[in-house]
Amino acid sequence: MFPADLRVCLDAAIEAAVTAGRAIMDVYAASAYGVELKSDNSPLTEADRAAHSVIMNILEQTPYSVLSEEGRSIPYTERRGWNPLWIVDPLDGTKEFIKRNGEFTVNIALIHDHEPVCGVVFAPVARELFFAAAGVGSFRVDNPSSTAHGELCRKGLRLPLAGRGEDALVIMGSRSHSSPEFAAFVEKVREERGKVEIVPAGSSLKICRVAEGAADMYPRLGPTMEWDIAAGHAIVKFAGKKITSWKTGDELRYNKEDLLNPWFLVQ
Template sequence: MTDYSTEVLLDIAKRAALKAGAAVLEIYDSGDYESYAKADESPVTSADYHANEIIMDMLRTETPDIPIMSEETKQGTLADRAHWQRYWLIDPIDGTQEFIARSGDFAVNIALIENNMPKIGVIFWPPGQSLYYASKGKGAYKESPEGTERISVRKLDKPEDSVVIIAISRRQSREKVFSRMSAKRVYQTLPLGSCSLKACFIAEGKADVFMRLGVTGEWDTGASQCIVTEAGGKILAADFEPLTYNQRNSVENPDFVVLGDQRVDWRDIVQYH
């Protein structure tokens, strides 16, 4: 296996995300795309497939010996994947439903998984022209028209009783979310679309917590987990167990939570049971 440096791999992932994101934004602005329903009835569009092709082509050209797992390709069985020491994990458009609904809350996700943990994470938000990225041990960053900045989770003035900002789906029941949160705290909500954008907003300090209830894939959390962790937060299964990558036949995630300030006793706030 070629010994690529982390810096080279991060640069490849950033360029792939930007190229795919630009193509997706052009399609989004034109409105010229087709929508389909997958076997599980989740939506997919010709824009997802086009972005997937762009990313796959670039990764295969520049890192031909690194396997790729994508939401829009067949994942194979665990036996097929078990020998992968590192691989690319991509979601060409996270938030396809938001893309179709024209909320602007969709993103391109690219992660590099090494030894079953995210090592590189890149998330590009085309309508916001914002590129979030991180590599293990190097911090988390955001590039936008305003420049490049290192980002970190919001530090609550009083971790034990400050107002907690919940990133919440535009299409998820508020009652369902609040039923899982302790009544002992005061909350504000920040409505957003895709899972990865909620995670990025927590990473840059605009929200504190997000709970995802429902079916997602490992590609929905790989890039986010690297970015949030490097920003000082965590992504865990909703029962506070670690998420796993490429260790089960199924590539579906359990319900999960994105957590900001680690001084907060999140187990006392997020009541999953």
């Protein structure tokens, strides 16, 4: 059974994502901002910290625990009993943030029984808001003026949108994480299907483009963590599409003992 307060949680997630987006933009708009390195040498910015603080302040008002990159060291023996739980990435696409190309997002998902039951993805530069939940559906809202999902549903676009009417198969690719395996996959699809268009993008926007119907698929043939994709998975799921394991074809699950995702395909 889904959490009884699912729609209340959706409103909280939207408020957290949009408010965190404002905090990120305060840093992004500054003439200079600090960049540090995490222990794995990936960049950590002032914006990460500001967004994380905003999100925690809002989600801590709900009864559910929060798992994010900052909590990756929490023992599985502790978090395996978190059900439901939030899975959060305060700034997905930090490299895109540093490159200043605008392709970064705030990702917030609510997980129940290892599956996403609601999710929010917000792109602060483009002011694109994607949100979804069981019993609600999946939506995109441009320039949101509210954080109440009911009002946003009336103003937004239900996903997926109408078909593109094009003959080329559109495959999303990572802006910063290409691989030989991805190139081989694209070549195989091109041989089978003919015309193929590759569209690069950063962060979970790649998943959202498949959800809205702007792209046909997104293969991720490289490492990602649960917080990178949980929110996007909800957007895809409630738009009638799937994220499945490259190896087994099973839909991905969350709050696993190992927080690393397998290679996957969104379609």
